[in-house]
Amino acid sequence: MKITVADLKRGQRGIIKEISAEILPLKLLEMGCLPGNEVELVQTAPFRDPLYLNINGSHLAIRKETATQIEIEILP
Amino acid sequence: MGKQINVALIGNPNTGKTSVFNQLTGLNQQVGNYPGITVEKKEGICKLPLGVKAHILDLPGTYSLNASSIDENVVIELLLNKNDKDYPDVAVVVSDIENLKRNLLLFTQIKDLEIPTILVINMADRMDRKGISLDIPALEKELKTKIALVSARKKTGIEDLKELIINYKKLSTEPCMNASSMDPDYFNRLRKAFPNQSLYKLWLVITQDVNFGNLNRKNIDKNQDFRTKDEGSLKRMQQKETILRYKFINDTLKKTLTVDANAAKGLRATLDNILTHKVWGYVIFFGILLLIFQAIYDWSSYPMDFIDASFVWLSENLKEVLPAGPFTSLIAEGIIPGLGGIVIFIPQIAFLFFFISILEESGYMSRVVFLMDRTMRRFGLSGKSVVPLVSGTACAIPAVMAARNIEDWKERLITILVVPFTTCSARLPVYLIIIALVIPERSFMGFNLQGLTLMLLYLLGFGMAIFSAWILHKLLKIRSKSYFVVEMPNYKLPMLKNVGYNVVEKTKSFVFGAGKIILAISIILWVLASYGPGEKFENAEEIVTTKFRDTFLPEQELQDKIAAYKLQHSYIGKVGQAIEPAVTPLGYDWKIGIAIVSSFAAREVFVGTLATIYSVGNDEEETIKQRMATETNETLGGPLFTFASGISLLLFYAFAMQCMSTLAIVKKETNTWKWPALQLVSMTLIAYFAALIAFQVLK
Numbered sequence: 001m002k003i004t005v006a007d008l009k010r011g012q013r014g015i016i017k018e019i020s021a022e023i024l025p026l027k028l029l030e031m032g033c034l035p036g037n038e039v040e041l042v043q044t045a046p047f048r049d050p051l052y053l054n055i056n057g058s059h060l061a062i063r064k065e066t067a068t069q070i071e072i073e074i075l076p
Numbered sequence: 077m078g079k080q081i082n083v084a085l086i087g088n089p090n091t092g093k094t095s096v097f098n099q100l101t102g103l104n105q106q107v108g109n110y111p112g113i114t115v116e117k118k119e120g121i122c123k124l125p126l127g128v129k130a131h132i133l134d135l136p137g138t139y140s141l142n143a144s145s146i147d148e149n150v151v152i153e154l155l156l157n158k159n160d161k162d163y164p165d166v167a168v169v170v171s172d173i174e175n176l177k178r179n180l181l182l183f184t185q186i187k188d189l190e191i192p193t194i195l196v197i198n199m200a201d202r203m204d205r206k207g208i209s210l211d212i213p214a215l216e217k218e219l220k221t222k223i224a225l226v227s228a229r230k231k232t233g234i235e236d237l238k239e240l241i242i243n244y245k246k247l248s249t250e251p252c253m254n255a256s257s258m259d260p261d262y263f264n265r266l267r268k269a270f271p272n273q274s275l276y277k278l279w280l281v282i283t284q285d286v287n288f289g290n291l292n293r294k295n296i297d298k299n300q301d302f303r304t305k306d307e308g309s310l311k312r313m314q315q316k317e318t319i320l321r322y323k324f325i326n327d328t329l330k331k332t333l334t335v336d337a338n339a340a341k342g343l344r345a346t347l348d349n350i351l352t353h354k355v356w357g358y359v360i361f362f363g364i365l366l367l368i369f370q371a372i373y374d375w376s377s378y379p380m381d382f383i384d385a386s387f388v389w390l391s392e393n394l395k396e397v398l399p400a401g402p403f404t405s406l407i408a409e410g411i412i413p414g415l416g417g418i419v420i421f422i423p424q425i426a427f428l429f430f431f432i433s434i435l436e437e438s439g440y441m442s443r444v445v446f447l448m449d450r451t452m453r454r455f456g457l458s459g460k461s462v463v464p465l466v467s468g469t470a471c472a473i474p475a476v477m478a479a480r481n482i483e484d485w486k487e488r489l490i491t492i493l494v495v496p497f498t499t500c501s502a503r504l505p506v507y508l509i510i511i512a513l514v515i516p517e518r519s520f521m522g523f524n525l526q527g528l529t530l531m532l533l534y535l536l537g538f539g540m541a542i543f544s545a546w547i548l549h550k551l552l553k554i555r556s557k558s559y560f561v562v563e564m565p566n567y568k569l570p571m572l573k574n575v576g577y578n579v580v581e582k583t584k585s586f587v588f589g590a591g592k593i594i595l596a597i598s599i600i601l602w603v604l605a606s607y608g609p610g611e612k613f614e615n616a617e618e619i620v621t622t623k624f625r626d627t628f629l630p631e632q633e634l635q636d637k638i639a640a641y642k643l644q645h646s647y648i649g650k651v652g653q654a655i656e657p658a659v660t661p662l663g664y665d666w667k668i669g670i671a672i673v674s675s676f677a678a679r680e681v682f683v684g685t686l687a688t689i690y691s692v693g694n695d696e697e698e699t700i701k702q703r704m705a706t707e708t709n710e711t712l713g714g715p716l717f718t719f720a721s722g723i724s725l726l727l728f729y730a731f732a733m734q735c736m737s738t739l740a741i742v743k744k745e746t747n748t749w750k751w752p753a754l755q756l757v758s759m760t761l762i763a764y765f766a767a768l769i770a771f772q773v774l775k
Contacts, residue, residue, distance in 0.1 A: 022308065025559040029318045030140045032178055042345075043352045049450050052352060052564060058178050059344075059564040061446045066559060 003074060005053065006067040008041035014072035015039075016055075023069050032058040039072060081130040082162060083122070083241055086151065086186060087170035088179050089137035090439070090565035092198040094118075095228035096170050097134040098577055100237075107581050109747065115147050116480075119162075124242045133162050139178075141185040142314060143284055145483060152284055155189055156277055166244035168237070170196045173203055173210075174566060176333065180219075180325045181318070187220065188255055188276035192247035194222050194240045201227040207336030215332040220248045229571060251276070253324040258316040262305070269302035283310055347567050351443050361444060365466050368431045372470035373501060376423035383423070387416030405606060406599075414598030417678065418591040421473050421737065425586050426579050428467050428474040433578040435463075436481065437570035445562050455542050456549020458487040465491070465541060468498035469534070472738045473590070476745055477582060486554040492745060493755055494545045496738050497731070499537035502679040506729050507533055509683055512701055514722025529726075536730055540762075586741065593740035601648070601677050608646040616642045640689050648674055660711060662728065662764070663721030663771040667707075672734070679734045712775075720774035724767040732763035 008014060016037050019029070032055050033039075042059065043052040049064040087093040097105070101120030108117045118134040135154065136147035143149045154160055155167075167186050171179030176197065186193050203209070216223050222240050226233035240247075256263035256275055266278055281293055282304060297304055305313070350356055391412040398404040435441045445459030452459050460482045468475035475495045482488040499507075507530060515526045612619065620638045629637070643649050652670030659669050667689045675682035683700065690703045707716035733739065739752040746752070 022311070025144070025561060026142050026311070026314055026318065027139060027144060027559070027561050029315055030142070030178075030181055031561060031563070032322070034319055034322060043348060043446075045352070045446055045450060046354050047450060050446055050560065050562075052348075052446060056177075058175065059566075061442070061449075061560075061562045061564055063449070063560045066561075 002071050004068045005039055005041070005051065005070040005072055006048075006064055008039070008051075008072070008074065010041055010044060013038055013040040013075045015075060016070060017073055018071040020069040020071075024066065028062065028066070031060055032056045033070065038075075039070070079128070081124070081128065081241060081244065082165045083130045083132045084154065084162070084164035084167050085132060085134045085170060086167055086182065087137060087196075088139050088172075088175070088182060090563060091137075091170045091172040091175070091179060092228050093137060093170040094134065095571060095574055096168075096196060096198060096226060096234075096237075097132060098573055099228050099231065099234045100130075100132050105577075107585060110150055115150050117150075122238070122241075124238050126242070128242055130238075130241055131162075133164070138182065140182050140318075141280060141284070146485060147483070149285075152280060155186070155191065156280060164191060166192045166194060166241060166247065168194045168196055168241070170198055173197050173199050173208060174206060177322075177325055177329060180328075181321050183219070183221075184251075184253055184255075184321050184324065185276075187253075188251045188274075190249045190251065190274055190276075192244050192249055194224060194237070194244075194247065195219060196224050196226050196233075196237060198226050198228055200225040200233060201230045209334050211332040215328070218252065218328045218332065220250050220252045222247060253321065255279075255317055255320065258320050259313055262313070265302050269299045270296070283314055344566055348443075348564075351440065352446055357443070357447050361447060364431075364435075365462070368428065368463070369466060369470060371427040371431065372424045372467060372474065376427050376470075379423040380420055383416065383420050387412055387419070391416075406602070409606065410599045410602035411595070414595045414602070417598055417737070418587060418594050421471065421586065422583055424471050425474040425477065425583050428470075428478060429579045429582040430575060432463065432478055432481065433575040434570045437568065437574055439565040439567045441481065442562055442564050446564065449560065449562075455545040456487065456490050457542075457545050458482045458484060458491070461487065461491040461545075464495050465498055465538070468495040468500060468541075469537075471500050471502070472496045472498070472735065473586070473741050476738065476741045477586065479745070486552060489554070489746065489751065490545050490548045490552070492742055493548060493751060494541040496733055496735065496755065496759065497537050497541040497544065499534045499730070500679075500735075502735065503533075503729055505680045506675075506682045507726060509701055509704070510717070510722050510725050513704055513717045514719050533726060533730055540731065585744075589744040590737065590740035593743065594737050597736045597740075598677060601674065604648040604651070605643065605646050605674065608642070608649065610645070613642060613645040616645065643670065643685075643688050661771065662767045663709075663716075663718070663724045663775065665707075665710060665716060668716075668725070672728075675734050676736055678737065679729060682729075718775070720771050723774060724771035727770050728763045728767040730763070731759055731766055733759035 003014075005014070016033065016035050016039055018035060019033065024033075034056075037056040039056075040054040041051060042054050044050075045052075050061045051064060051067050052061045053059070053067075085093055085097055097118065097120065100122040104122070105118060105120030108119075109115065110117050115136060120132050120134075122130040122132050124130055133154075135151045138148040138151050141152055141155070143152050154162060155164075157163060169179075169183045169186055171183065183193070183195060197210070212223055212225065224233050224237040224240055226237060228234075256279075263275055263279075267275060270278055278296065282296055296302065304310075351360060391408045394412065395404060395408045398407070432441075435444070441460065444462065448459035448462050452461055457465075461479070463481070464475040464478040467478055472495050475498075476492050479488050479491040479495070482491060511526050511529050515529050518525050520528065607613070617638050620641050621634065624634060624637065644653075649670055651673050653666045655669050655673070656666040659665075659672070664672075667686065670689060671682045671685040674685045686704065687700050690700065690707075704717055705715065708714065709716045709718075709721075733756045739756060742752040742755060743749055
């Protein structure tokens with residue numbers, strides 16, 4: 001099973017490993033969602049959707065379906 | 077007078093670009109639309125030293141030159157079209173010190189277009205607090221640009237920026253990095269095929285869905301020497317480009333920017349913990365909505381009453397001062413009330429936009445989208461649709477304007493189309509009088525039946541808005557971005573100047589945009605009500621006087637009878653009578669027909685028109701109510717206002733698009749008559765059939 005941003009717990013951080021290039025919008029990359037960058041789950045809305053993230057200093061909210069396309073390695 | 081310098085302000089959203097614009101132009105600014113589309117065009121004049129003037133164009137905020145909305149298309153179309161009259165002599169890219177890395181992505185793209193470019197680093201006053209230090213000369217060298225450190229809030233650095241603008245010819249037009257290294261082979265072929273064009277411009281033409289003059293994508297694709305690539309490969313190349321740019325930016329900032337991590341964090345985390353909390357977040361949001369609602373419903377009633385009284389006073393005085401005749405009548409009864417009908421909305425619009433700009437400026441609006449997205453998404457609406465829908469309960473006009481804050485066009489359009497279903501305050505007088513007539517004043521399980529009916533009508537309005545949003549979401553085929561990436565900006569104290577400008581600008585756009593249409597329709601309605609065909613209208617006074625010659629009516633009552641007779645035989649009266657066959661199945665007679673037609677000006681006119689027709693003279697609610705209760709139904713016998721016809725009327729007013737001002741503002745906001753026409757037709761049909769079914773079932 002792939003571990004993605006959608007698996008993060010609140011306050012947990014991870015390193016972006018891979019992004020599904022075909023599916024993800026370019027805008028997300030432009031906001032700094034690139035392999036190697038750190039991502040932190042800041043807050044979730046009810047039903048864990050959308051997710052409020054801090055990616056490398058960029059604060060943004062994305063929907064759960066998008067989050068499952070961003071593969072990460074969870075930091076201890 | 078010297079030459080005017082064309083300046084384009086470009087930047088990511090939330091960088092304080094508008095604050096910089098306001099500082100540069102002051103009140104010398106105007107807001108219009110780009111031709112044919114609904115994107116706001118903000119421009120202004122800035123006075124530079126030595127008598128030079130600069131024309132400043134505030135372009136829509138964008139994260140990059142890869143456009144994904146009509147707003148962003150505007151930016152690319154301008155920057156790629158040298159023949160555009162607004163084509164910039166110099167581009168000013170506004171960035172924010174805390175998001176410099178992300179902001180520079182757009183900057184490197186603009187540099188690739190070989191336009192002289194100045195980099196503004198805004199919110200410089202935050203640097204110390206956030207532990208940021210910057211090596212400006214080194215950064216200027218790496219980026220091949222000039223930098224102005226600005227704080228729009230503290231009003232520092234603006235003079236430096238003006239100095240740079242005036243000397244724009246000294247700026248470098250060289251790109252600061254080599255983007256074609258993402259695929260050297262591809263770009264070599266491109267260069268060979270089109271030797272006279274800028275490479276990056278060609279690349280944008282290939283990858284972006286925009287129009288610009290003679291150089292379009294078909295011409296490039298047709299060129300035999302150059303083989304382009306399929307869409308998937310192009311998208312991968314765009315991603316490679318982004319990664320490459322970030323690599324350059326990271327390397328550059330590593331050399332020039334240092335952040336003391338200990339100083340960061342703080343307020344943002346604390347506020348987010350509360351404002352986006354699963355429970356408190358919603359409690360606070362609904363509290364704020366309640367406050368907004370209170371302001372436009374209650375607080376604005378004072379200035380509105382004042383405006384109303386002033387216009388009535390003006391109109392009556394004019395009638396006395398000016399010689400009697402059709403001209404005076406046109407001014408006193410057509411134009412003045414028409415103008416009053418425009419001015420009366422100003423308090424509500426100003427209040428609503430005062431709150432909305434504060435929500436936007438403070439960064440709170442993004443949190444609202446975050447909280448509401450999941451609920452609203454199911455109906456094809458945006459998290460931001462909540463504000464228009466709730467303010468629609470006061471008045472649809474500011475609410476439709478508030479939909480401007482929704483970026484996605486489809487979500488915005490749906491919001492605009494469904495807002496008029498919510499129960500606006502103009503429906504209240506109609507609801508109250510009919511409820512008082514047909515709903516018994518009794519308690520049901522401890523609740524007042526009349527109050528319960530009123531609440532049901534509010535719920536019905538909301539329900540219908542949400543339901544039709546869902547239908548429109550399924551029906552409308554509009555290309556819209558299918559993803560959701562929302563920036564959560566830092567919290568900021570709103571700047572009063574920005575809020576003030578926004579309120580003034582929104583009010584102005586209503587008065588001069590929709591106002592013209594409202595005035596025109598009021599004059600038409602006045603003509604229809606003041607003139608009539610044939611002798612009956614002409615000789616109304618004589619006919620009525622003769623008829624009541626023997627009864628010795630008091631003068632006032634006679635005048636009322638004459639007014640009623642005139643209205644019955646005016647053009648609008650003819651229309652009301654002509655539609656009688658259509659409204660009889662709903663349980664109405666021609667008098668209600670006239671009231672419905674004339675209340676197209678505004679719903680509350682319904683009560684006033686009935687007052688005139690029944691010749692009760694004043695529109696005191698009790699008097700009209702008693703008079704209405706005695707009306708009989710000529711076809712069915714019995715009283716006219718029964719439970720069945722009352723419910724039928726309530727439903728008709730709940731659904732019908734009985735407000736020309738709303739239609740005018742929808743025309744203004746969507747830039748076409750197509751959508752208001754659709755609203756008018758479909759809402760009237762829904763209203764008609766709902767009323768029809770209700771009356772036929774209940775009678």
